[in-house]
Amino acid sequence: RALYNLAAYPQYVGPLREEVDAIIQEHGWTKEAIALMRKAASFLVETRHLAGILHTYVYMHRKKAMADLPLSDGTCIPQGTHLSVPTCVFHCDSAVYDNPSVFNPFRFC
Structure with missing residues (x-):
């Protein structure tokens, strides 16, 4: 690519x-x-x-909880739980990147 x-x-x-x-x-x-x-x-x-x-939801960010992870709403993610988040959620967000769908090769300099 x-x-x-x-x-x-x-x-x-x-x-x-x-x-x-x-x-x-x-x-x-x-x-x-x-x-x-x-x-x-x-x-x-x-x-x-x-x-x-x-590739919208093809790429996922995967992590495993190494310890119990309490969330602000009281929910607890138990140690050993596998978590996945589609990276497009972040890559497509204009609050995170200016013009996220426009090729800007020096965006991360």
Whole structure:
């Protein structure tokens, strides 16, 4: 999907290449250098963000309660309970993201 977005939005290839070139020139190809590539990371996160919207309820955030979890209304989620939340609930929410359905590759920089 990320390669598709690079092809679909070629205007972002230049800024991404400039970031990678500058960081590699200064730090070489290291794990630490890759961690400094904020635009590249944001591009990948935005790709995943929109994939969650496009595949509405396919992607679920899954967790297991590691301890009893009391909620504000008095309900208690017992330890060991598996919980799932469709990620689209968050990815589609304009209270969380400005223009959530518009590709903005540097949203997370």
